[in-house]
Amino acid sequence: MIEAVNLAKHYGAKTAVGGVTFTVKPGMVTGFLGPNGAGKSTTMRMIVGLDKPTSGTVTVNGKRYVDHHDPLHQVGALLDAKAVHTSRSAYNHLLAMAATHNIPTKRVNEVIEMTGLTSVAKKRAGGFSLGMGQRLGIASALLGDPQTLILDEPVNGLDPEGVLWVRNLAKHLAGLGKTVFLSSHLMSEMAQTADHLIVIGRGQIIADAPIAQILAGTQQAKVRVRTPDVTRLSQLLSGEGVLVGSSENETLEVSGVNTHQIARIALENSVLVYELTPLTTTLEEAYFDLTKDAVEYHSQEFNNAAAAPVAALKGR
Structure with a gap:
């Protein structure tokens, strides 16, 4: 379990994390989302003792990270896949980590096989691709069979098979009662x-x-x-709390009433309806709605005028 209470980090006048309180519980996968500069990485670094809080506290499994005598058995973290000795092989990197906690060589071989590194285990980590580096970082996090796992962008650079593997791994570990805390864009x-x-x-x-x-x-x-009588059905559905918009020919998007109510109104007024589909909100839509006022770094919005120079270059 991870528990943060009024956790804050300031860099001079800059507030990176402003007194947050939250709990990451065992037995489930907890996602950590936020725009660039929101404080995600700083929060994760404070959890594992890489950054010292300006105020507040954060504990893992009941203690501050620095107070654990066997941190690899308590917390496994992937925060920077490049944080390896580039001249060492993947095997020797994991073996060196294992030696600090008397972890047997058998476990090193297990995590190498588990993460798909067997064929490259004796190769220099400095020559790894982004995806293979991620796998080595995950292997390092799993080495001590920790109760809590913290993964920052774990699928970055992985192929579809690797992405699916990380997803299943996170769910499997949560199913074993472990605490799984991960971020992803x-x-x-x-x-x-x-x-x-x-x-x-x-x-x-x-x-x-x-x-x-x-x-x-x-x-x-x-x-x-979807109805051939868009105008009439729009009038029939209009009322307090009901929004009716037209998205394309013969198609309405309606909020404020459910499919049963729409079907009943259409039937009572002899309006032909040949589609009634509930539209679920995607996580991306929900995320943008939640963070619309919290984005620190804004990208340029492209319109036809902005795209014109690009189109002109393509025509040359």
């Missing part, structure tokens, strides 16, 4: 992996809830309705 992957989400923006917790609750609570549910 891949919303589709987080939606399939996480049970609970903590969303941070500008150093403050924006949301801390089960993923289903976040998806249900950010936007009103909508229903796609």
Whole structure:
């Protein structure tokens, strides 16, 4: 379990994390989301003692990370896949880590096989691709069979098979009662992996809830309705709390009423309806809705004018 209480980190006048309180519970996968500069990496670094909090506390399995006598057995962390001795082989890197905690060589071989590193185990880690480096980082995190696992962007650089493997690994470990805390910018992957989400923006917790609750609570549910009589059905559905919009020919998007109510109104007024589809909010939509006021670094929005120079170059 990870417990943060009023956890804060300031760099001079800059607030990286502004007094957050949250709990990451065992037995589930907890996702950690937030825009660039939101405080995710700083928070994770404070959890494992790489950054010292300005104020507040954070404990892992009941103690501060620095107070654990056997940290590799308590917490496994992947924060920077490049944090390896580049001249060492993957095997020797893991063997050196294992020696610090009297972890048997058998376990080194187990995590190498588990993470798909067998064929490159004796090669220099400095020559690894991004994806293989990620696998070595995950192997390092798993080495001590820890109760708590912290993974920052674990699928970065992995191929589809590797992404699926990380997803299944996270779920498997949570099923064993372990604490799994991971961040990712891949919303589709987080939606399939996480049970609970903590969303941070500008150093403050924006949301801390089960993923289903976040998806249900950010936007009103909508229903796609296809009918040849768009104008009439729009008039019949209009009322207090009901929004009716037209997305394309013969198609309406309606919020404020459910499919049963729409079907009943259409039937009572002899309006032909040939599609009624509830539209679920995606995690990406929910995330953008939650963080729209917490984005520190804004990218340029492209329109036709902005795209014109690119089109001109392509035409040369």
